[in-house]
Amino acid sequence: MRFSSPAGSPGGSRNAAILALCQGLFTCAISIDLTLTALTGWQLAPDKALATLPFALITVAGAVVTWFAAFLIQRLGRRWSFVLGAASCCAGGLISVWSVWHGQFWTFCVGTALVGVFQAFAQYYRLAAADAVAEAAKSRAISTVLAGGVIAALVGPALAAWSKDWFPAALFAGAYLVVALMGLLSVVVLVLFYRDQAEPSTAAQSQAELAPARPLSAIAHTPVFMASVANNVAGSMVMMFIMTAAPLAAVACHHGIDDGAAIIQWHLVGMYAPSFFAGRLIQRCGLGPVLLAGLGMNLGCAIIAMLSTTLPAFYVALLLLGVGWNFMFVGGTTLLAQSYTPSERAKTQGLAELMRYAATALATLGAGPLLARFGWETLNAAILPVLLVSALATLRWMWAQRGGRTALAAGLR
Template sequence: MTSQQSQHDKTPSLPDAYAAAASVATGKRNAAVLAVCQGLFTCAISIDLTLTALTGWQLAPDKSLATLPFALITVAGAVVTWFAAFLIQRLGRRLSFALGAASCCAGGLISVWSVFHGHFWTFCAGTALVGVFQAFAQYYRLAAADAVTDEFKSRAISTVLTGGVIAAIIGPALAAWSKDLFPAALFSGAYLVVAAMGLLSVLVLLLFYRDMAALPAATGVQAAHAPPRPLGAIVRTPVFVASVANNVAGSMIMMFIMTAAPLAAVACHHGIDDGAAIIQWHLIGMYAPSFFAGRLIKRFGLGAVLLAGLALNLACAVTAMASTSLPAFYAALLFLGVGWNFSLVGGTTLLAQSYAPSERAKTQGFSELLRYGATALATLGAGPLLARFGWETLNAAILPVLLLCALATGRWMLAERANRPQALRGLG
């Protein structure tokens, strides 16, 4: 075969070029649609974050159960997330995501009925259904990453998370506006807004989202035509371990500190409104970096951004241990939010590079199950540990988690550095 023939064989045909361009366009469109859905989800969940503990206190037959409805959001999400991955594989993302959003609509309506009739246990069922929605919504960023090549995965993930920026501001404001919508049943109006967010998500997904095949990662996994590896083989790879370490540590630490922060602020003689403002500032920190996190990864490298996320979480702990002043709370929770964003965007980028398309469901499901399980434990444990050990000790407790995450990230970076010369030799 002549060199001209070889070059001709490598050149894509015109139909292939059109198909590739259409695939890229669909991937970008889907990322934008999922950003809107992420915003609707964040609005719904921020309303629950703001009011559910208060509603639980109002309805609970035993006040020790007041935080159960809120905890059930995370617990239900942890239970459902594994099964959601396989349902997505079977039904496709469009229909599966719409079913998840429909559960939010149902949960919101059940919560409205429960508040009107003073039923605590049906209110728990309503918040659990919102947890089901949360489980499906966590796959939005992975769906965006799977639809593009390795070069654009972090950018697609960031695009989806930008949907939370405006919602982080609007959500608490919606909660404050809607809680008195029906004076006869305090807080019921807020849960009607939660139902509306779910219904809007269903409509957006069914009208604008398009299912498309996942693209194989260019590095880190076997060829796309090879048989699927056992889950045990996947989870032992440095890229998977580093992805889980950053996703789990980032989410676990974020929920652990965020859950306790408003209570700690009040205990340190700051006002209830100060606690709410701290959380709102934290939510902005969580989502605002999505506008530039993908570009930072492209410019400085994935490893550098992951280490920056760990450093910001460390800065949160150090700031919180050094002072309990109101500016220190604001700074610590801002560091925490940005650190979570870098860890999640970077960790998700790694996760999307750790599997072939045939391995997607079990790998994503197992990773999200670990992340949700750790987050549920952090949510449930934050209040009791704060009450027993205090705010400073609570922040000190995250330091060993950060160390383990740094070790896993460093191991992956060393493995990547060792594999790079081999890849270059293969190209030669």
């Protein structure tokens, strides 16, 4: 079932631009935390076996909160829910500064967990932009929000390197102060400029909203929801799986540590730069072909990585991985926004994001051990079944769409 509307609300495009700015601030904050938290944890941990716990808590807290965030957004509205998420980043950054300054490991864990809470709320920026516009404009609204991460993805690690030595008596404290500042700026932008928008509606959609909300199990079995989750989950899982292992694999293949960092920067460009045109590409070529193109690029990444371990092969493979993720993520989110009525939004979005978070966390945790045990080529081969499942779900949705159009055309004759 699809729910469409011919026109977006007047402030939809303005809100998308504001959320793009917030996405940029979020990406800066989270990239600083992801760059330095493992090192800070090693510095503060009373037992070095606990050194990665603060890093893991970013993902764990995000996964736990994401389900509840969907219902809080429904209750409080997007504006104040997003403000609450950004305020948690500010608090988390300040707690991290205090913890580093005083050498307190466990309060540092609280600080990184609060940044994970911010991450959970920020994941709904793209969905908020999609919900405020017509179906034809959803992919462009999602792309606009993700485009906010392009510069931030590259600036964030540089900010971390620049600010970590601000306070010589407390290494890394300056960087976490910047994290707090990113959260504070997000609060200011959201309070001053963002406004909740009434969703566009048609007579058909208004009639659908009068019907009882479907059970979550019924929504989850629709082709559109299954295709959306398959692309969002598979795209994010594969991306994190390969990206996490790539720097380690590059060093193991006798490339330099700096080469590993440069490969990831190139990958980040691939992840976010297509956001400037992915929405228009979907409008021009169709959602199905763009999703399949994203899957094809992920397949290309795996094939290149299995055939060669030269430095150019790493660059090309990780670039294809980034672009493929973008196409699958923008397309999958567009499908997700078509899969529910407003009364079904919270539980549908919450389930989809929880599944994505859980799969991403498993991929992140499993990449290192699998790389060490089986090697880079086998690691890339392992993503092929995941891509196959996603392709089958996408083709099933495309077939259902084609069948629906054929039935409609027959009824008009």
